[in-house]
Amino acid sequence: MFRYALRRLLLTVPVLLGLSLIVFLIMSLIPGDPAQAILGSYATPENLERLRADLGLDLPLPQQYLVWLGNILQGDLGRSYALNRPVLDEVLERFGATLLLAGSSLVICILIGVAAGIVSAVRQYGWSDRVITLLVLIGISVPAFWLGMLMIMAFSVGLRWFPASGMTAAYGGGGLLDILNHLVLPAIALAVVAAGVIARLTRSNMLEVLRQDYIRTARAKGLGEGRVVMRHAFKVALVNLIPVIGVQAGFVIGGAVYIETVFQWPGIGRMLVNAISTRDLMLVQGGVLVVAASYVLFNLLADLLQHWLDPRIQA
C-alpha cells in the first residue's frame, strides 16, 4: 500500500507539469501584448520595453515557461494588475471560501446521492424508486444558477430563513453559526446536480452488483438481505463509485463558479469570472492552476482510497 501510494504520488508529478504547461500555453496564446494591456494604450515604447523585459517576454517560449515554472515553485504567481496585489495571496484567500462551499456541497451530494441510489436499487420499480428517479431527473436537468435564484426568491426573500448573499453578515458576522447560515442555500444549490448523477450511478451500479454470482453465494449462505445489500453489494458498488465521485468533485468545483456568482460568495469562481471580464490574466492563470492542482491531488486521494478498498488493483 505504501509503495503504491508513493508510486502514484510520483506519477502525479508529470501530470502537474503537463497541467502547468497547458495553462502556460493557453495564456501565451492570448492575442495581443500583455505589457500593452497592463500599461494601457498611452504607454511609451521605452516603458513597454522595460516591462516586457521585467516580465521575461523577450525570452524564447520554452525559456519563458521555465522561468515561469521556477517562479511558481517559489510561490510567486505574479501580481494581479487589477487588484494590485500578489496573485497567490488573493487566490489562497478566495480558495478557502470555495473549499468550504464545494467541500460541504460534496459531502451533501455524496450522502444524499448514495443513499437515494441504494434505496432506488433495492426498491427497483417500486414507489420510492419512481419518486427518486423523478427527483434525479429534475436534479440533473435544472440549471444550478437558476435553481440558486429560485432558492433566493423562496427562502431569502420570501421566507427570510437564510441570507441571500455573501459568506458573512456585513455587521458583526464571521462566527461559525453565521457562516453556516450563509452556507446552507449555496451548498444545497450546488449539490443538486451532482447528487442526481451520483444517485443514478449508485442505482445502476448496485443493480449490476446485485446480479453477480457472489451475491447469490451470500444468499445461499443464509445471510439476511440487509447484510447482503449493505456489506456484500455496497462495498463493490462503492469501489466502482469512487472514480465517479472524483469526476463529480470536478463538476462541483466547476459549478461553484455559477453558484458563487449567484450568491455573491467570495470564492475563487467569482474571482475568475471577474478576472476574465477585466482581462486580469495573471489572476486567471493563478486561479486555474491552483484549483486544477488541488483537484489532481483530490483524485489522487480517491485513487488511493479505491486501491485500499479493492485488493484486486495491482500497483
Added chain:
Amino acid sequence: MSTPLLDIRGLTRTFGGGRRWFGPDRAGVHAVQGINLDVARGDTLGIVGESGCGKSTLARLLVGLDTPSGGTIHYAGDDLQQLRAQDRHALARRIQYVFQDPLSSLNPRKRIRDILAAPLRYLRGLEGQALEYRLGELMEVVNLRPEFIARYPHEFSGGQAQRIGIARALAADPELLVLDEPVSALDVSIQAQVLQLLRRLKAEFDLTYLFISHDLSVVETISNRIAVMYFGRLIEQAPTRQLFHAPAHPYTRVLLDSAPIPGGPPIKAEEGEAELPDPLSPPPGCAFAPRCPRAQDDCRHTVPPLDNLVAGKDHLAACFHPIEGPWQRIATQSAQER
C-alpha cells in the same frame, strides 16, 4: 520423408517484461518456450494440455495473430514471417483458424453472408456470380440451409455458429486448419456433430489439422498424432495409439489417470497440490518436477530435452526418468486421496 507442411523450431513467445518508470522491472512470462514440432501434410496433430500450458498462444502464432519472440516456423519450406512480410494475405490463404467460442467469433451486427463473403472477397478475389456460387457451396459443405445466409449470428445455436466459423475458415481455401478447442464450448451431442463434420471435411478437402484441446478423449478420436504441452513446453509426442498405449511422461500419465470415463474405472487423483509453478519465477529444471512422484535431483536442475525414447522409434518425451510399460488404470483403486 518429404518436407513437413509445418516445421517449427525453437518457437518462443514471451509476454510482458520490460522496464517501469517507478519500481522494479517486470519479469516476462514465457507462454510458449522452445517448441520443436513437425506436422506432415494430411496429418491431424492433436495438441493437449491444461489451461495455462500455452496451447492457444501456439495456435495464434501459427496463424499470424501473434508474432513469435524467437524461433522459426516454416510452412512448406517458406519462412512464415517472410511470407507475411511479402503479402499479408499469403498466410491467411494457407492457414486458417477455427475459434473456441463460436458466437463471439461472429460479429453480432453482420449477416452470415457478409461474414462468409469477406474471406472470399479479400483473400480469393471473388466477386459477383462466382462469389454467390461459392457462398452457396460453403453453406452446403457445412450442412446449413441456404436461407440461413441472410440471418444474424444470434439466431443460431452454438453448434450452428461453430459450423459457420468452420465455413468461414474454409472459404479461404486453406491447406491447414488450426482448430483451437473447437468443440469445448458445445454440448456433447452437438460436439459429436461437429467432430463428424470435421472428419468429413478433412477427407473431402485434403486438409491438415492442428487440433487443440484440453479433452484427451476428443483429441484421441480425431488425431493420428498427439503432442502434450505443459507450462509452455512440449513434453511428449507420439502417434495416438502409441501415446495412449504407453505414455512415457509422468504428466501424461497423470492426465490420463485423472480423466473420468463413463462407466470406466475410478480415476486416480494426484496427491499433493496440482498447481502450476509461478510463471514469473519458473523452476530451473523440469516444470513438472515439483508435482512429479519420480522427480530426482537432475530433474530439478536441468530442463529435460524432448528426445526419442528409443532411437528410431517415433515416440518423444521430455523426461529423464520416463515410465515404461503399458498404461492401464488400476481398477481396484477407488477415487480417493490416499
Added chain:
Amino acid sequence: MMTFITLIARNRLAAFGGVMLLLIVLLVLITPWLPLADPNITETANRLMPPLSDGHPLGTDALGRDILSRLLWGTRISLAVGVAASLVAALIGSMIGIVAGYFGGRTDNTLMRGIDMLMAFPYILLALAIVAVLGPGLMNALYAIAIVNIPFFARNIRGVTVGIAHREFIDAARLSGKGNLRILASEILPNVLPVIVITMSTTVGWMILETAGLSFLGLGAQPPQADLGSMLGEGRKMMLNAPHVATVPGLMIFLVVMSINLLGDGIRDALDPRLKSGALSRPAPFTRIRRRHKPLPDPTNDDALLSVENLQTDFEVGHDTYQAVNGVSFAIQPNECLGLVGESGSGKSVTALSLLGLVASPPGVITDGRVALAGRDLLDLPHGDIRRLRGRDVSYVFQDPLATLHPLFRVGDQLVEAIRQHQPMSRADARTRAVSLLGQVRIPNPAHRAEQYPHELSGGMRQRVGIAMALANDPQLIIADEPTTALDVTVQAQILALIQNLRREKGTAVLFITHDFGVVSQICDRVAVMYAGRIVEIGPTKTILETPRHPYTRRLIDCVPRLGEPDNEPVAIPGLPPAADALPEGCAFAERCDLAEDACRQGNIELIATDTDRQVRCIKPLGIPTPSPQGVTR
C-alpha cells in the same frame, strides 16, 4: 429502426420527452415566420411589463424588449449551440477513442495521456480558461464546451472499443483478409455506434446547460444577441423587482434539458438489449412462488432427506414463458449422492437453484410442485425460515469459484461469516474453525490462505474454499452445481476425490449437477437424466450407464468419446433440443429420436417404473419387450 421507435414510444416518459422536444424544436424552427415583435427592439417606455400584458404575453425586460420573442430566438440559439457542441465533441472524442482503443500500445498511451491531462482540470474551469483566451462570445463558448467534453467521449468510446477489439470476431476478420481500416469501418464502428449515440443523447442536455452557464456569466452570447443563458444573466439583476425576466428563460432551459434527458434515457434503454430481457432487474432474495395448488406429500418419499415432487419453474420474459423446469420429481436419501445430468438448457441448474429459492426472480417463478426437506415443504415456509436453512441444513457449491466468492473479502472472513450466521460463536472461535475447515479441504498452509483474497488463489484452491464454505455448518445436503466444470482434469480429479472423502466422513448427502457422464460414473450412486426441463430417466448409475432405457440416455452416452477407445467413434444426435417456450406435446425428444412413432407425440408421457429402482419417461423403453401399460405412474 421501426422496433427502435416502438420501443421508445412504449416508454411513456421517453415518449413524453420526445414529444415535448419535438414541439419546442418545431416552435423555434418556425419562429422567423411567427407574428412576433423584433427581439432586439428596445422600448424603454414599456420596460419590465409583467406577463400577460397587452401585446407582450410574457411581459418585457429591462429595455422593454418582448420576452416571448426573445425566448424563442434565444432557445433557437441555445439548442443550436448545444447540439453543435456535442456533435463536435462526439466526432473528435469518438475518433480519438476508437483509434486509441483499437490500436492500443503506444498510440493509446499518447492519446490517453493527453486526454487525462484535459480531465485533470475541473470541468468548467478549463472552459473558463479557454474563453479567457479566446475572449467572450457565443462561438468561443461553443468551442470551449466542445473541447471540455472531448475527454468524456474519448474515454467512454475507448473503453467500449478496447472491449470489442479483443473480441474474437476481430481476429476472425483479420484472418478473412481485412486490413485495419476495413476492420475499423466495418467491424468496430457498427458495434461502437450505439454507444456513441447513447453518450450523445445523454450529454446534449448537459452541454446546453453548460453553454447557457457561460452565457449566464456573461462569457457567451454578447448583447444584443441573446441565448437563454444570457437572458437569465440579465434577469438576475432584477430578480427581486421583476422575477419573471429570469424565471421564464430558466424554465425554458429546464424544459429543454429535461425533455432531452428523458428522450436520452429512452434511447439508452432501447439500445440496451439487456433491459428487454429483464437482465437488468434486481434479483429478489427469494424466488417468486406462485403455485396453482398445494400438492399433497407423496407417501413413498417418507424416509427421504429431500424429496422434490412435480417441481415447475418458469422464466417469464415479457409476454413469453420459458418452461425451464417442467415437472421434476426425485428424492435423495441421507448420505446418498444423486447426479442430475443433462445438456445446457435441460433445466438441471434451475432445478438445483429452485430448491432453496435462489433462482433469479424476476424472471424466475416457481409455478408448481413441492420441495420437502425431512418432510417440511420448503415452498411453504416463510422467508426467514428458508434463510435459516440456507447454508445450515442445505448448502451450495457453485460452478465458477472466481465469480462466486466475494472479490473484496478475505477467504477466511467469508468463512467466518458463513459460520457465525448460523452458530453463536465468537469471532476468534469462528476464525479457528474457518482455518480448520480450510485444512479439512486439504488446503496447504490454511492459516496463511485464510488471509488471502480469492484472486490470489488458483482455480482449484478457490473451489476448495467454496467447498469449505458449504461444509461450514455441517449441512445434511450439499447441492453442487457443476463444481468441477471450470477446472482442469487433474484438479477435477482431486476435487471429486475430496467430495467423496467428505461424504464418507461426514455422511452428507450430495445433489451433484453435471453435464459429464464420466464425472457421474465416478461419484454418483444414482443418476437422473434431464432433457427439456424433465427427468427422462432415473436409477442407479451403474445400471443406467450399462443398459440405458431411454433412447436419449442411450444416444447421449454414445456421443461421449471414450478415452482409450479411439475406434469407438462418437455418434452424433441429429437436430437440437426444443425451445423452452415452445415445448412439443408428448415426448420432447421425439423429434430427434429414430425410434419415435405417432404415440410419442401425443399427450403427457409419464415416468414409469421399468425395474425395481429405475424409472423412465418413454413409451417404448429400450431393452424391455412390452412395458406394462399400467406401470406405476406418477
